Amino acid sequence: MKLEGNIGTLEKQDEQLTGITRMAQETEGTTNSIITNLRKQRNKITTATDDVRAANSNVKVGTQVIDSMTRREWWYKVMLHVVIVVLFLAPVSYTHLTLPTNREV
DSSP states (O other): OHHHHHHHHHHHHHHHHHHHHHHHHHHHHHHHHHHHHHHHHHHHHHHHHHHHHHHHHHHHHHHHHHHHHHHHHHHHHHHHHHHHHHHHHSOOOOHHHHSOOTTTO
């Protein structure tokens, strides 16, 4: 009887070990799947980070262009005002407006 009880216990333990082994294999498969997904996400994050760095670089270049255009426009405005002031302050000859034309003579 004792021998049969030990065999039954061994069979139960074997079933338990088989179950544990199956669970370990499933867990390993799930873990490998998770690791693969995490690697994919890391690659996406790395790509996104590179894209953000490139965009920041482009923004800096764009800002520099805008700043230089703003300075250029400012100088154009200053020069336009100077030209307008010089034109209004310069003496004007009205002789061509008061002389008779050939038709009138």
